[in-house]
Amino acid sequence: MQPIFTNRPNPQAMLSQAMAHHQRGQLQHAKAGYEAILAMQPQHYQALHLLGLVAAQTGDHPAAVELIGKAIDLFPNNADFFVNRGNALRALKQLDAAVASYDQAIALQPQHAEAYANRGVALQELQQFEAAVASYSKAIAINPKHVGACSNRGLALHRLNRLEAALTSYDQAIALSPGFSEFHFFRANVLHALQRREAAIASYDQAIALRPDHAQACFNRGFALQELQQWDAALASYERAIAIHPAYAEAHCNRGAVLLELKRFDAAVASCDQAIVTKPDYAEAHCNRGAALHGLQQWEAAVASLDTAIALKPDYVKAHTNRGVALHELQQLDAALASFDQAIALQPAYAQAHACRGLTQHARGQWDAALASFDAAIALDADDAQSRFNKSLTLLLNGDFANGMPLYEWRWETEKSKPRKRHFAQAQWTGTEPLHGKTILLHSEQGLGDTIQFARYAKLLADRGAGVVLEVPAQLSGLFQGLDGVKALIVKGASLPTFDLHSPLLSLPLAFNTGLASIPNPQAYVHSDAQKVQQWSERLGPKTRPRVGLVWSGSAEHANDHNRSIALSALLPYLPDAFEYVSLQKEVRAADQATLAAHGQIRNFGDQLQDFSDTAALCDLMDLVISVDTSVAHLSAALGKPTWILLPFVPDWRWLLEREDSPWYPSVKLYRQQADGDWGAVFDRVRADLSSL
Numbered sequence: 001m002q003p004i005f006t007n008r009p010n011p012q013a014m015l016s017q018a019m020a021h022h023q024r025g026q027l028q029h030a031k032a033g034y035e036a037i038l039a040m041q042p043q044h045y046q047a048l049h050l051l052g053l054v055a056a057q058t059g060d061h062p063a064a065v066e067l068i069g070k071a072i073d074l075f076p077n078n079a080d081f082f083v084n085r086g087n088a089l090r091a092l093k094q095l096d097a098a099v100a101s102y103d104q105a106i107a108l109q110p111q112h113a114e115a116y117a118n119r120g121v122a123l124q125e126l127q128q129f130e131a132a133v134a135s136y137s138k139a140i141a142i143n144p145k146h147v148g149a150c151s152n153r154g155l156a157l158h159r160l161n162r163l164e165a166a167l168t169s170y171d172q173a174i175a176l177s178p179g180f181s182e183f184h185f186f187r188a189n190v191l192h193a194l195q196r197r198e199a200a201i202a203s204y205d206q207a208i209a210l211r212p213d214h215a216q217a218c219f220n221r222g223f224a225l226q227e228l229q230q231w232d233a234a235l236a237s238y239e240r241a242i243a244i245h246p247a248y249a250e251a252h253c254n255r256g257a258v259l260l261e262l263k264r265f266d267a268a269v270a271s272c273d274q275a276i277v278t279k280p281d282y283a284e285a286h287c288n289r290g291a292a293l294h295g296l297q298q299w300e301a302a303v304a305s306l307d308t309a310i311a312l313k314p315d316y317v318k319a320h321t322n323r324g325v326a327l328h329e330l331q332q333l334d335a336a337l338a339s340f341d342q343a344i345a346l347q348p349a350y351a352q353a354h355a356c357r358g359l360t361q362h363a364r365g366q367w368d369a370a371l372a373s374f375d376a377a378i379a380l381d382a383d384d385a386q387s388r389f390n391k392s393l394t395l396l397l398n399g400d401f402a403n404g405m406p407l408y409e410w411r412w413e414t415e416k417s418k419p420r421k422r423h424f425a426q427a428q429w430t431g432t433e434p435l436h437g438k439t440i441l442l443h444s445e446q447g448l449g450d451t452i453q454f455a456r457y458a459k460l461l462a463d464r465g466a467g468v469v470l471e472v473p474a475q476l477s478g479l480f481q482g483l484d485g486v487k488a489l490i491v492k493g494a495s496l497p498t499f500d501l502h503s504p505l506l507s508l509p510l511a512f513n514t515g516l517a518s519i520p521n522p523q524a525y526v527h528s529d530a531q532k533v534q535q536w537s538e539r540l541g542p543k544t545r546p547r548v549g550l551v552w553s554g555s556a557e558h559a560n561d562h563n564r565s566i567a568l569s570a571l572l573p574y575l576p577d578a579f580e581y582v583s584l585q586k587e588v589r590a591a592d593q594a595t596l597a598a599h600g601q602i603r604n605f606g607d608q609l610q611d612f613s614d615t616a617a618l619c620d621l622m623d624l625v626i627s628v629d630t631s632v633a634h635l636s637a638a639l640g641k642p643t644w645i646l647l648p649f650v651p652d653w654r655w656l657l658e659r660e661d662s663p664w665y666p667s668v669k670l671y672r673q674q675a676d677g678d679w680g681a682v683f684d685r686v687r688a689d690l691s692s693l
Contacts (some may be wrong), residue, residue: 133153
């Protein structure tokens with residue numbers, strides 16, 4: 001009989017071939033091979049397990065769980081089966097079942113590092129961070145080179161705010177795999193959380209060097225630079241993130257915030273708009289947009305943008321606060337206070353809301369409430385220089401020089417004044433250092449009117465034996481020639497002579513312990529140039545009626561210009577015809593120029609006023625000067641001329657409250673608004689008093 005030969009398939013050979021396909025990533029060929037084996041031998045647990053792995057690799061995790069489960073039923077002693085089933089369960093977010101599967105693997109093989117590492121991932125996803133750290137640590141103890149466990153342990157430790165330990169874990173991961181960008185990125189995040197921002201930036205740089213398209217590393221790097229106030233570098237980092245990922249809403253939003261700091265308000269609005277196009281419900285972008293519109297003085301639009309931010313995120317404290325600031329600018333003070341109150345109700349410890357509420361209460365004349373708000377802001381933020389300074393203004397306005405003047409020195413720590421602070425090797429005079437035989441430099445620091453007002457202290461210093469060097473802006477150099485008590489007059493920017501001590505002009509009231517009863521108030525302490533008076537007398541010609549000098553607006557750049565300046569057209573109807581009116585303004589706004597052209601009763605010499613010595617000469621030829629609160633008011637008063645000053649409801653601190661006279665200037669009469677914005681009643685009083693002259 002002849003032997004019979006068959007071509008029966010060999011399952012072991014088929015398994016080897018399928019596994020070879022599997023290892024080469026040829027998953028469909030591997031799957032077909034495993035299925036062919038199972039068609040022959042349905043109980044082939046190896047094929048079931050490997051087919052389950054193919055299912056997991058192709059995203060069919062339910063099939064993976066089922067297939068690997070069958071393999072486990074047939075062969076329950078293989079720890080790897082339990083690990084891989086745990087991985088599939090974890091992919092299905094069946095996290096408790098995944099942990100149980102990993103535990104079974106560990107029970108079978110207590111030194112299974114991969115089981116501990118993957119168990120840690122599942123525990124971390126369950127927010128069980130302490131347990132996750134313990135699991136990762138066990139994996140690392142078994143296999144010190146388990147780079148994934150080192151990195152993931154760093155993530156869990158970061159979530160537990162155990163930052164130094166997290167940093168160590170990332171350093172271990174980087175030592176094992178220095179070329180992996182994410183490890184440097186995670187390490188940078190921990191350094192950032194530790195507020196070691198420069199080191200964080202260096203780690204972000206390393207992450208980006210290894211992976212130039214790492215948009216989030218560029219974004220986080222920009223945020224660290226933003227916190228360091230390195231605005232240009234932060235801007236470049238955000239723009240790189242956007243170049244990589246143009247729809248990166250957060251990068252557009254933060255770019256807008258940086259542009260806001262750079263005072264590039266139009267660009268900031270555009271950047272926030274781009275963030276909103278990408279992510280319409282992005283409350284932070286609407287809030288930043290509102291801040292940028294505020295910078296453009298588009299108050300109504302700012303409020304609308306902030307309203308949107310609040311609608312999207314009702315508990316958004318910063319948006320409520322910024323809305324209050326914009327409403328304040330719109331003079332909607334009650335609504336502004338309501339916004340600040342809402343912010344404080346949401347977050348009682350938000351210092352900025354208390355500080356802003358204090359400013360609005362100050363603007364409403366609620367002095368005690370304003371002081372309480374400033375105190376609350378200071379208590380919450382020990383470094384809040386602005387609130388200390390604002391509190392000083394409220395105290396000084398109410399005549400409390402003893403408490404207000406020391407706080408007024410905090411101006412040098414505010415964002416606005418800090419860049420103006422002068423730094424000298426010589427000490428600042430505080431009122432206690434001997435002056436006899438010493439030279440002291442007095443330097444101007446604020447507006448021209450402030451310089452005129454506080455230059456009076458030069459004589460007091462000279463009376464104590466000091467040689468006084470006075471440094472002033474060029475516009476005032478002619479006016480201050482021969483100022484009593486001044487040994488040398490220096491134009492700002494010129495070389496300074498040798499001196500022993502120095503003082504900003506507005507620090508002198510504190511140094512002299514000035515109170516209401518001790519304000520030095522000479523009748524006249526500046527004087528006009530006789531030759532210029534003669535020249536201006538000739539230009540004016542013979543006087544046929546009493547002359548009244550007029551100043552109705554100050555600098556448009558002044559922060560309070562909208563309160564203190566008025567339109568000439570509003571004042572004109574209240575000026576009796578019995579006087580000759582002369583404009584003392586060097587600069588006249590376009591709308592007022594049209595009014596001057598249409599009404600010839602006001603003589604205008606603005607283009608002929610070269611500096612304050614010209615204005616002083618013209619003032620000296622007036623019988624009366626009527627001015628809003630601006631530098632010419634100080635000039636006229638310092639000359640000793642009768643000067644009527646028109647003040648808003650909440651005036652500058654130096655004019656105090658509820659009085660018609662000024663302890664600073666004997667020749668001044670004050671006309672105050674009795675209600676916010678009500679110039680009509682002020683003009684009525686001016687007209688009545690002019691008519692009675």
